[in-house]
Amino acid sequence: MNSKHIKIWQTVQAIPLGKVACYGQVADLAGLPGRARLVGKALGAVPKNGWRGAKVPWYRVVNSQGKISFAPGSEHFNRQRDLLQDEQVVVIGARIKLPTFQWQPDLAELLFILEG
DNA sequence: CGTATGACGCATT
DNA sequence: TAATGCGCCATAC
Structure with a gap:
């Protein structure tokens, strides 16, 4: 960390x-443009x-x-999909x-x- | 110190 | 819409 x-x-x-955000979007907002992978x-x-x-x-x-x-089908994938659907986010296949x-x-x- | 690898993104085909 | 290629950069070896 x-x-x-x-x-x-x-x-x-x-x-x-x-709601959801993209990796790149989060990177930009965090002041780290171009660092989606991070x-x-x-x-x-x-x-x-x-x-x-x-x-x-x-x-x-x-x-x-x-x-x-x-x-798709992995443990991680299913967990993320379920948590999103619990929040009324519609997930079709892997797509939102x-x-x-x-x-x-x-x-x-x-x-x-x-501020943070 | 070079290489490979990712919970990525974008342009091009 | 899908597949490639390339840029990106922290980590692992």
Whole structure:
């Protein structure tokens, strides 16, 4: 874990229930443009109990095509799909309709992230 | 120190 | 819509 991971976790915590964000989008918001892969790394390193008492909704992060990035049918894939569906996010196969479910932070949310 | 490998993204075909 | 190729960068060896 390092400061970049922490910034990424804070950004992911801002994704509202029922919405998703892309790896690249999270990277940009976290002040790490072009580093989508690092977001994947950071999410893989999320403490199981959450961070500083708060859960990190890692499952709300998908790739730029709106697809879950784990191998279809894998344990990880199924867990992410189930958690999303529990939040009323519609998952068809591995795909989520971004025009409907992608998070679009307003100015207040952007400022909040920059504070952290 | 070079190489390979990823929970990625984008342009091109 | 799908498949490639290339850029990206932290890690592992």
